[in-house]
Amino acid sequence: MDSNTQASKLVLYSFWQSSCSWRVRFALNLKGLPYEYRAVNLVKGEQFSPEFEKLNPLRCVPVLVDGDFVLSDSSAILLYLEEKYLQNALLPVDPKLRAVNLQAASIISSSTQPLHMLSVLKYIEEKVGPGEKLSWAQHNIEKGFHALEKLLKGCHGKYATGEKVYMADVFLAPQIALTTLRFNIDMSKFPTLSMIYESCKALPEFQASIPERQPDAVQLSCLYPRLNN
């Protein structure tokens, strides 16, 4: 690939296991946008390297680079992609359904995910006790999932807000995938969300975005981590 083509391609700084990175990978696939994957190993602290800090002083992933524009925060990236690349819209035209999508995204990105991120769980483990962090995480995830069940009850179809994949699904599917495993969530309590998740799982765009298929995925069955590209 020559340098001109390279310069016009999107670049995504991502960590394979990050749910926020996963949302952006899913969205880029849905919009059919090719991108260059650059791994940032959060476990090794690569987000604190001088090079990465120069790119993104906020030292977090995901980060999208579009030409000379650098943007971080998955919600901001998704809205930017939606406004710049109009194919396969991630928000419906109907004002009520648009609002439901934005609210569902917020329930996950503001009311749920921040409460079970590593730094918060570490604080609870240290200050309250090791047994407490799981019940804290489960409580907050289930609270969010109960709210989403109610929110989507009247408007879901095959996906969260109808027969097409939209922003709500982009936030929901990675959240369900990661938290059910990590925090032992009983998804039988959430039949609507479970059905939506199964629909998303059937999409090739979703499958291509899963952590295990990313260049920096570690093969847990191996003794040594796979070499990065």
Place this chain on the structure above:
Amino acid sequence: MASGGGVEESKKPKLYSYWRSSCSCRVRIALNLKGLDYEYKAVNLVKGEQFSPEYLKLNPIGYVPALVDGDIVVADSFAILLYLEEKYPQHPLLPQDLQKRAINYQAANIVSSSIQPLQNLAVLKYIGEKVGPDERLPWVKCCIGNGFAALEKLLKGYAGKYATGDEVFLADLFLAPQIHAAIKRFKLDMTEFPLLSRLNEAYEELPAFQDAMPEKQPDTPVEERG
């Protein structure tokens, strides 16, 4: 401009709000900027009114704010703000430029995802009960401090008179209530945050912002009125 009573009451948007909720404050600022008359419906979070069956029907997660506009109900401050922006285009809350819009979204999300949810009533109640009442303030100051440090870095290349230039946009609606709470309620030392301090002074000059602040709402307790 919040009001109560009158023949046209049913046609005005209704905002379900709590005086001290910074999320509600964001929407109050937007309604003021756009010159929209609305009915203020108080939801007392301390008394648990957000868990009443009627309110949960409006907003299943039981947070404020929620907006009722005709037969449309929108909850979550970000969703409400984008709804208002699309329905009432006067005094736009977002710039035309796509990159500047994105920076506004990012700043808004730093507040709404990495600061506010970690210092809301439910979290502070949990920490107060499980760790100890004296732990709440250090926790809040740490969360706000980290978020404010990120905002200082993000906005460095973009700020003018306001967060992303010389006009008020979405980022300012998220910043103003959070900075106000940090200073007034949590007594945060703003020395490390010169840009945010300067922005706060600019917001104090704007009636649309000041009329939306916690001290001036219909449900503000008498002892908190400003």
